[in-house]
Amino acid sequence: MTATHTSAGAERAAARTSGRRPASAPQRPNWLGGLVGWLWLAVVIIPIYWIVITSLKTQTNYYLTNPLLPPIDPTLDNYRLVLQLDFPLYFLNSLLVAVGTVIPSVLFAFMAAYAIVRSGGAGRFLRAVNGLFLMGLAIPLQATVIPIYLMIIKLHLYDSLLGLILPSVAFAIPLSVLVLANFIRDVPKELFESMRLDGATEWMTLWRLAFPLTRPAVVTVSIYNALTVWNGFLLPLILTQSPDKRTLPLALAAFQGGPYGVNVPAVLASVVLTILPMLVLYTVGRRQLLSGLTAGFGK
Amino acid sequence: MSATTAGRTPSAVAPEARGGGVLPWLALPALLAFVAFAVLPLIGVLLLSFTSWDTLGQIKLTGLESWRSVLTDPGLPHALWVTFLITALSWAFQTPASILIGVFLAGRQRYRELLAVLYFIPLLLSSAAIAITYKALLDPNFGLGAGLHIDLLTQDWLGEPGLALGVVVFVVSWQFIPFHSLLYQGGVRQVPRSLYEAAELDGAGRVRMFFSITLPQLKYTIITSSTLMIVGSLTFFDLIFVLTEGGPGDATRALALDMYKRGFQANLMGAACVIGVILVLVGLALALLLRRLGGRDPNASQLEGA
Incomplete structure (x- = not known):
């Protein structure tokens, strides 16, 4: 994810230094790679x-x-059939879970990443928090679904969308913090210093300086989290049971296993419908990502 | 103690001396969410592995009973073996392919940007959607092979144990090679150009440059990518669940699926938690091992060069 950011910068730098020589790296064609x-x-x-x-x-x-x-x-009959079969409802469920997960997870992760970067490894507490999140990256969190199932039942959230959102937020945090922290680290120290001299609090610096400057990273992390939640299967499978609480991946599996399963074109139409929003998000996000980068360089 | 060590760079510490009161609070929401729904369940899975619970009745403390039953069950070594096979085969297939494609995509021709966009598409699909698609594509009667009358493609792909495992490895690769290729593309683009220019002056060929410059320079990308692949493949669940449900027989019953089946189908939550603990331990051990191989500062970015 950092790739787009740094490699684009490197590309520019390379283009600049190599002068009029066209920047095509090793000149002989790479047959095997091409093949x-x-x-x-x-x-x-x-x-x-x-x-x-x-x-x-x-x-x-x-x-x-x-x-x-x-x-x-x-x-388009297949699409018509799928749309008559509650897919709009599953679509809405997926949308609610995705939005409900992405907004808190990215906001919380951004605040934590800001604190971790700004403390520069000085505070013992924040160092421990950072270590905990890094450990969270190495642990297969899916292995903890049974206690999560138990907790969600005890919280009376079984078979509810909120019950899906809470663990999804927690699962999204480690990677989001890591990526956002990498980007916040790239913000020039002088900018933080001048904000400080202007008398800005950390809270103001966070939202007025760090957040706008790292917007491409925020977009990237949001898209990544949205994708993960949109496509998630295990949590909806174990934390819901009513058909009207299904999210799309679960609905897809149920659709293929159900009476309409023999109608392969209809099953595939439902697959297309579930990808469309992600395709749109990716297309929009890509552009926003680029404009975020050019805005950063253009000044 | 930490104050004196950090004292090396007084300018960096100065702002925190005042802001120090605020910064920890900013990390609190993320910390609370993570502790509540990741750390507590992690402790919970260990505690529950010493109990018996059938999802309906009371949770009873039964000591090591679940552990004894799981560890003596021949299903466990089998699930471990299946998981190992899927992990090892998909790693061995994906890594060389991803490196080759990544190097290829790192070229600066315009059309390669377009290729990168197309490559991204499998990453937008859910595992469930991919599994459903391949189930239909590989159907021995109505799938692609039968439709095109190609006998080689007309096999009972998901009905033969060996073939089913191969299909799982292939579909996993189909899903994830694009992502890893993009990681390697980023990694290759960060290799300093001067290294290639120097090698060119020395008359090194393309293959030589690949093995002496590109590959060693990609070391951290390889470790990052391998870590993601290996730790990720421990928890392949959605794909196998929808594609084969662990079958035929239990030919593709990997650990995560084994955990689900013991817990939510056989209602043996204690035993399922034992598998959960094993998954966590194996994942942690592998991640630490790979990090040791990388020999890098644990605070450095995992996705650096990504």
Whole structure:
């Protein structure tokens, strides 16, 4: 994640120093890398292409036509069917859980990352907190789902969206703190110093200096957390039971296992519908990421 | 003590001397959330492994009974073996492929940016969606192989134990090679250009440059990527659950799935927690081992070069 930030900077620096020589690194073509690169691209794209074209076929055509050829008479019936089958509700559930997780986790993580960076390793408490989060990265948190199940039952949050949000926030924190701290560390010390001389409190410095300057990182971390929660399966599986509390991945699995499961085009239409929001988020986020970077350099 | 050691850089410490009262408070919300729903459950999984609980009745303290039953169950070595196979095979397949693709993508041609965008798509899909797609694609009667009349592709992919394990490894790679390629792309772009220029003057070829410069310079990226792959593969659950449900038989019943099945299907929560503790210990041991291999400061960024 830091990659986009630093490598873009390095790229610029390289372009500047190499002068008029075009910045194409080693000059001979990399045949093996190219071969594997293009081959794997095909491996990645073919199933995706297949999902999209199949979702536009009728069930009869699915059995009869060449699986890799697009339908002659594309139909949206599969999408219509899926939308009639409560998918809008599952969509809303996923959206609520994602928003409810991303906002607190990114805000909390940002505040913690700011404190950890600003203390510069001086405070014993913050050093311990940082160590705890780093340890959290190494531990497979999914291994703790049974105690979480018990806690959520005891809190009377079983089968509720809030019950999904609470552990998701906790799981998102370690990586978010790590990435955000790396970016806050890149903010020039002089800026903090001048804020201090202007009499700004840490709280003001956090929101008026660090937060706007690290916006690309905040966007990246938010997208990453949103993706993780949107695609999460284990927590919804064990912490909910009513069909009306299902999030999308769970609904997908139930849909394939249920009476409509034989209708492969409809199942694939539901897959497409679950990816669309993430595709939009990624497209929007990518652009915002770039504009955040150029704004930083353009001054 | 810490004050004197930090005293080396007085300018950096000065602001904290005043702000020190505020900063710890800022970390509090994140700390509380993490302690409540990650640290406490972590302690909980250890405590619950000494109990018996069937999800409905009372939790009874039964000492080492759950441990004894799990450790003597031949299902445990099997689950460990399946987990090891999936981890090792997917690592051995993904790492060379990701490095090659990462090096390729690090080239500055415009179309490679587009490739990187396309590569990202599997990362947007949930494991459940991927599993559902492959289940349909690999169907021996109506899948891709049958539709195209290619006999080689028309196998009972998920019905044969060996094939099913291979499919899991392949689908895992399909899902994660793009991510690791992007890590390596970032890593390669951070290799100082001067190293290549010097090697070029010495007349080194591309292969030589790859092995003498690129690969050693990627050391930390390799460790980061491997850590993510290995610790991540301990907890593959969604994909296997939807794709094979551990089957055929228990051919793909890896640890995380074993934990779920013992806990939520056989209602043996104590035994499931024993598996949970084993998962935590194995994950921690592997992460520490890989960090030792990297020989780097634990405070340094894990994703550096990412």
